[in-house]
Amino acid sequence: MSRLTVSAEEVARYRSMTPRMFGPNLRERSLRWGVALLCVCFSLYAMDRTGLFDLASIWDGLGKLGFLLNLMFPPAHNGYFWDFLGGIAETLAMAFLGTLGAALIALPLGFLAAKNVSASRILRFFFRRSFDAIRGVDQLIWALVFINVVGLGPFAGILAIIVADAGTFGKLFSEAIENASRGPVEGVRASGGGRLAEARLALLPQVFPVLISQTLYYFESNTRSATILGIVGAGGIGLQLSDRIRVNNWDEAAFIILMILATVSVIDYASKHLRVRLIGKHG
Amino acid sequence: MSEPVFEPKAPLASNIVQGWTAKSDPASVFEAARAEMLRQKRAAMVLGAVLFLAAFVASVVVGEVDLAEFVDGVPNLLNYLSDIAPVLRGDHLVEDVGEWHWSFWRWLELLWDTLLLAFVGTGFGMLGALLVCFAGSRNLVQSGVVYFAARRLAEIARAVPELVYAMIFVFAFGIGPLAGVLAIAVHTSGALGKLFAEVNENIDLGPVEAVKAAGGGWLSTIRYGVIPQVLPNYASYSLLRFEINVRGAAVIGFVGAGGIGQELMYVIRQFIYSDISAIVLMIIATVIIIDLSCERLRHWLIGREGFS
Numbered sequence: 001m002s003r004l005t006v007s008a009e010e011v012a013r014y015r016s017m018t019p020r021m022f023g024p025n026l027r028e029r030s031l032r033w034g035v036a037l038l039c040v041c042f043s044l045y046a047m048d049r050t051g052l053f054d055l056a057s058i059w060d061g062l063g064k065l066g067f068l069l070n071l072m073f074p075p076a077h078n079g080y081f082w083d084f085l086g087g088i089a090e091t092l093a094m095a096f097l098g099t100l101g102a103a104l105i106a107l108p109l110g111f112l113a114a115k116n117v118s119a120s121r122i123l124r125f126f127f128r129r130s131f132d133a134i135r136g137v138d139q140l141i142w143a144l145v146f147i148n149v150v151g152l153g154p155f156a157g158i159l160a161i162i163v164a165d166a167g168t169f170g171k172l173f174s175e176a177i178e179n180a181s182r183g184p185v186e187g188v189r190a191s192g193g194g195r196l197a198e199a200r201l202a203l204l205p206q207v208f209p210v211l212i213s214q215t216l217y218y219f220e221s222n223t224r225s226a227t228i229l230g231i232v233g234a235g236g237i238g239l240q241l242s243d244r245i246r247v248n249n250w251d252e253a254a255f256i257i258l259m260i261l262a263t264v265s266v267i268d269y270a271s272k273h274l275r276v277r278l279i280g281k282h283g
Numbered sequence: 284m285s286e287p288v289f290e291p292k293a294p295l296a297s298n299i300v301q302g303w304t305a306k307s308d309p310a311s312v313f314e315a316a317r318a319e320m321l322r323q324k325r326a327a328m329v330l331g332a333v334l335f336l337a338a339f340v341a342s343v344v345v346g347e348v349d350l351a352e353f354v355d356g357v358p359n360l361l362n363y364l365s366d367i368a369p370v371l372r373g374d375h376l377v378e379d380v381g382e383w384h385w386s387f388w389r390w391l392e393l394l395w396d397t398l399l400l401a402f403v404g405t406g407f408g409m410l411g412a413l414l415v416c417f418a419g420s421r422n423l424v425q426s427g428v429v430y431f432a433a434r435r436l437a438e439i440a441r442a443v444p445e446l447v448y449a450m451i452f453v454f455a456f457g458i459g460p461l462a463g464v465l466a467i468a469v470h471t472s473g474a475l476g477k478l479f480a481e482v483n484e485n486i487d488l489g490p491v492e493a494v495k496a497a498g499g500g501w502l503s504t505i506r507y508g509v510i511p512q513v514l515p516n517y518a519s520y521s522l523l524r525f526e527i528n529v530r531g532a533a534v535i536g537f538v539g540a541g542g543i544g545q546e547l548m549y550v551i552r553q554f555i556y557s558d559i560s561a562i563v564l565m566i567i568a569t570v571i572i573i574d575l576s577c578e579r580l581r582h583w584l585i586g587r588e589g590f591s
Binding site: 043046047049050051052054057058060061062064065068086089090092093094096097100132133135136137138140141144145146148149150151153154155157158159224225227228231232235241242245253257260261264265 | 338339341342343344345346347348349352353356357359360363396399400402403406438439442443444446447450451452454455456457459460461463464530531533534537538541547548551563566567570571
């Protein structure tokens, strides 16, 4: 057996030939450590500013949280079961109509904002930026605005979901349309179809499964978010939940939370099956 | 999964031997099958349409949709929008903008707090997600009980909305950003825990087996076999979640859990009109800036070779 020996000169030679083989050099290493140190310092500052080093109140709060959890068990409806079920139904109705309305509004807008449909650059820019601005405002803020228009109740929540999601759908739909293949479009054009025929016969069949899939996905998501719109007074189960929390009815609050969990998982399950039925396994 | 098998409705070969009859020639068998298929499809469509209509009508009734009310409300909406719009005159533009954003620096500080809220919440949520995600990956744990427990834990954390956690935590920890951070962290750990676990389940098992074969324990398998493969995806998902949490942190103050939301709720409830538009505008600007910079950062991270 021969021993492999490497002399110091050889090491130096290889180091000068391929410096990166021996790992990062001093500059890179110090830069890396510097960035890491900066991140740590920033995190500590952020934690301090958000009150995570206020150990006394954290300890105090954990005690109270344990007390609350204790009050939550066993969850009980105390005779309000049908009221809660009505709230859940209202929540589902809000999610359904909100998602449907948003999808219907966003469909034409998505076409107008897509690069391969809309020729006008200014129009496209206008729609894109409007979608971004609408999406920048949370559903809850929209709900507060619509409460001023149609008063307290689920209708305000529906309008909030429609407006907020029209922005999201507009963006998603226009991206899906831009990703569609050009072949069918050229086929329709070659056989003498106008722009409307192109959109209807060449683009829509291609993007339809994507649109359905995204709409279903947002229906699930809106079921979750519709549960909290009631906190600001826009209908749904959230109103009952925040009332129960406000007056310290923790066992009923826990019961409502469990009902929300059950509803959300039923909707997820149903929408998964619906998606498979409508667009096949790989949608 | 089994391959779909083509099964002719009638035994074709024997038909050919026995001679053609109107009922059993291949064309009419095909036509009959096609008609049957079309009928089934039409029945499914009618059923779907009926269900959809029923859901629609039920939703309209339960959701108290009232178009008349909406139409009546439209002038309200326009009035509201013109009320919250700032007074901007061409010859006093600078002063007017100054007056519109009269407490700009205080709002900026609140927005900064909102960003920190989202940042710390996402950070702690990531830590929580890392704790559950390896136990929640089918290919990394043997025990079905551990897998099941980890997955359900993440599901419960994810399924309860942030704002509900925030309401509960405000009760326990008092009004302030601490409740918001904890609410975002708990919800994020559930959401990211699920995504991380799904990333883990899609890895190449080669490196994992190599580490195992070299005598590594569970921890070194995770550290050297899994982490290098999944880190880019983790980073990408965490950045996306940070964007979502910035939006969430802006409204979590509605229930008193810190950030700019508290101020926004106050000015909306008190009808301090021009402040509403000023704050909403600042929130939109912040969200767009954060989205754009996260996108840049994400592309930079993904584009880097040998990122680990």
